Amino acid sequence: MTEDDIxxxxxxxxxxxxxxxxxxxxxxxxxxxxxxxxxxxxxxGKTGADAVIAYFDKHYDYRFLSWQHVVEGNExxxxxxxxxxxxxxxxxxxxxxxxVAEVPVAVFxxxxxxxxxxxxxxxxxxxxMSAV
Amino acid sequence: xxxxAARDVIAKAWHAIDVADWDTLRALGHKDSAIRSGATEWHxxxxxxxxxxxxxxxxxxxxxxxxxxxxxxxxxxxxxxLKLTYRTTKAGFPEARGQSTIVPVGSFITFRDGLFFRTxxxxxxxxxxxxxxxxxxxxxxxxxxxx
Numbered sequence: 001m002t003e004d005d006i007x008x009x010x011x012x013x014x015x016x017x018x019x020x021x022x023x024x025x026x027x028x029x030x031x032x033x034x035x036x037x038x039x040x041x042x043x044x045g046k047t048g049a050d051a052v053i054a055y056f057d058k059h060y061d062y063r064f065l066s067w068q069h070v071v072e073g074n075e076x077x078x079x080x081x082x083x084x085x086x087x088x089x090x091x092x093x094x095x096x097x098x099x100v101a102e103v104p105v106a107v108f109x110x111x112x113x114x115x116x117x118x119x120x121x122x123x124x125x126x127x128x129m130s131a132v
Numbered sequence: 133x134x135x136x137a138a139r140d141v142i143a144k145a146w147h148a149i150d151v152a153d154w155d156t157l158r159a160l161g162h163k164d165s166a167i168r169s170g171a172t173e174w175h176x177x178x179x180x181x182x183x184x185x186x187x188x189x190x191x192x193x194x195x196x197x198x199x200x201x202x203x204x205x206x207x208x209x210x211x212x213x214l215k216l217t218y219r220t221t222k223a224g225f226p227e228a229r230g231q232s233t234i235v236p237v238g239s240f241i242t243f244r245d246g247l248f249f250r251t252x253x254x255x256x257x258x259x260x261x262x263x264x265x266x267x268x269x270x271x272x273x274x275x276x277x278x279x
Contacts, residue, residue: 003204036236038256070209070240072135072202077209079240079252081171104171106238106254108211120211122238126257127171 001114003071010076010109014067022053030115037121039090061085065102078107082123086132094132101131133243135203141246142210146196152189154182162247169253181248191228192263193217210239214255217272218263226264230272235259 016024026046035043043051056062067080082103089096106122141160148156161178168174175184195215202209214235221228238254
């Protein structure tokens with residue numbers, strides 16, 4: 001798997017998220033893929049990915065507005081900007097009334113044989129909190 | 133940019149933040165450098181960038197030693213597991229007792245002339261706020277003054 005392969009797959013994955021084409025996102029998630037994402041902690045595999053999708057689908061509408069990748073060897077990273085629309089209240093946060101925020105997102109991945117072995121999301125919720 | 137040269141510049145900057153060596157941090161910034169924290173907060177020039185980290189260091193220790201670097205051309209991404217220690221009490225916040233937590237930080241860098249030119253820094257406020265309820269670091273030696 002070359003760096004160009006990873007760049008191409010990363011690009012497809014972000015586009016697929018915007019179209020809710022989960023088959024083309026989850027095909028790169030292995031059974032043991034470690035998924036680290038702020039609000040949900042650490043999750044594993046496709047079950048974990050399903051939980052992440054369910055969480056964001058429940059509380060937000062979301063769309064990636066832009067993304068750019070940096071890849072070296074089997075490590076990938078993406079700097080993205082997501083537009084979040086806050087639709088259902090999260091416990092401990094202000095009431096959801098459809099507030100909209102554009103939020104920077106960092107994604108780091110490690111690849112092995114065409115699958116992600118690790119995926120970390122860092123979401124700058126300070127911008128989201130300012131909006132809500 | 134040569135990948136090893138990029139790694140060296142990043143290593144020097146991360147160490148400078150770690151030990152609060154602001155002169156070294158300034159020297160690694162292009163004269164037209166800027167760093168963005170979050171979506172909208174920009175800090176300009178070597179002095180502005182040093183001032184940003186100096187501001188954090190008023191109340192926190194920033195242990196930047198655990199990181200991995202990805203370099204591609206004149207761009208780099210750094211995934212840091214920042215060990216954040218709440219050292220001195222910040223006005224309006226809970227008392228500092230050396231509480232410590234790990235905060236994942238993403239940094240995306242563009243170099244120019246071998247120096248930092250544009251940097252976007254992303255961290256989760258949820259992770260940062262956890263420091264106030266975390267256990268004290270066993271190695272914490274006590275407050276050095278109030279911030």
